[in-house]
Amino acid sequence: MLADGLYKHADSVNELLARYGVKFGIYKNGEFKEQLFPFDIIPRVISAEDFNFLERGLKQRVKALNEFIRDIYSKRQIIKDKVIAEEFIYSGSGYLVQCDGVTPPKNIYAHISGIDLVQGKNKNWYILEDNLRIPSGASYPMIARDLCRKGVPEMFEENRIEDNRNYAELLRKTMEYVNTGGLSVILTPGRFNAAYFEHSYLAEQTGAHLVTCDDLTVENENLYFIDYSGKKEKVGAVYRRISDEYLDPVNFYRESLIGIPHIFDIYRKGNVALINAPGNGVADDKGIYYFVPAMIKYYLGEEPILQNAPTYLPYYEDDMKYVLENFDKLVLKDVAEAGGYGVVFANKLSKQEKENFITLLKSEPRRFIAQEVIDFLDLDIYEDGQPVPRKADLRAFVLMADEPVVWKSGLTRFSRNPDSFIVNSSQGGGFKDTWVLKSK
């Protein structure tokens, strides 16, 4: 195996990750704790050929999703043409009526997309989720690669691996492309956010200012950063790591104690770029996921390159029938949940739990999707000096400037529990670097 020599250095690399404070935040019993993000030294390796296939499929998917968001907040042609039922648009929490008729700079909505995939044992790749709001995770393989290169340089001399440390450059270009004139900033809700390490590391690597809401103000229909001497500098692009509802208390959640009053008003006028665009949640709803292959055909006139996991919408009669007949072999997901929560493997339910769940499903069919359980290809992780197989997914990042670019790496997350399919860091999962091999 390509990375055979790496495991000897696992402790050294983990020590370096601790030194640089590579952590994520988690709330347990109402208390905030910082935890090191467990790193496994054995990388996921993707061949150049496989990556080329993924790259084509991911670009296609993100282009279609971007078109979909634009359509939904303008002509809504896809609804008129009955490709998607309108119930799936307006009943989801991701649709924001405030975004109707708003066109973002350069017509880009999904600037940074995090697309979750798994590889089945049959070697086919399946899309699990599209994350188009504020997908996180790129910073972890970025810094892990940097530290592995320092710790074990010979591994990178011997193997032809695409360098993933260009993520900061791609992000900078993404921000600059839509910048309406002025500074580019990264807006963080603050230190007690789960992904604060990422916010601060990306700011350091891109050279963008890391700001909180208090550092920004809207005046004369522009956004300004206020420095320590009171001087104001115009801001042209905000890579915001704050959810839509907390972005602007005047336009969204009025009780919010954070946010920048009127930032959405000047965004609507085209005076600042917000990355990603507010309202993107309409396209990454788990219910909408079902329709993405149809979107690709509708907007691009192409056959989808990448497959969804086989998915059923109990909202439709035929699908409900299938779900009830095959209940025990399916996984059910609450469309309103994220982070690995709201995921139910039907075969793990007791008789009573199953009956209760089916009652709930019948009363709220729009709330759930059902999927066939994909038998993921296991990846080895190093545990107690031995390689052991674990379930793992891949979050691929697609950055959109004049053209979509797929980052030649990604965040591979794995479950540390041998019996679990849940890979999320908030539920104890770890991460690996993702090596994309160069073409021969």
Added chain:
Amino acid sequence: MFLSIENSDRLLWLGRYSERVYTGLRSFAEKFDSITDSADYESKYDFVKNFCFDEKNPSSIRSSLLRAYDNAIVLRDEIGSETFSYVQLALYEINKAEKSKTLMLNLLKVIDNIVAFWGMADDRIQDEHARGLIKLGKRIERVDLYARMNASDEDIKREISRLTYRITKTGLRYNSDNLEKLKALANEEKINHSEVISAVENLIELNS
């Protein structure tokens, strides 16, 4: 380089807390030898625990280090990951020291990391103003601590001189009356500690 009011304040306090750790530990190291000869094991143990490790005691070394960390972690984009890492390492070392049988050796590593942090800050922070704020915080805290700890008049006078040199270089707004007062106090034959403390604590007008 644009620096927010909040980050200016944090840089200054990062300098102050790191100095508090450094001078606190230096002073502890000097006293450690005489503590070793103390017969009263209980009070000796309590003192070490309270002075070095008690998170509930706001004056303990750990509390000061945690406050330095709280400021450093939100300044990664200003000071850089390399500079930040020495504050993180100092924190790991104090946690190890608490469980260690070679307490003083581990605490010396905390000092090493604070000194490395200052060196790295001086070398790697490109923005002169940001760099200057850490140094200024350090100088303010040094005068304050020396006055509180009844250091020799000679030491306090030397530190006031270093502080007055530093403050005029930062371009920061400061209370010039208090600066003049500090200079005058340093010229007196006998240092008035409480007046030094009052003048140095009211020197900066960062948020005014």
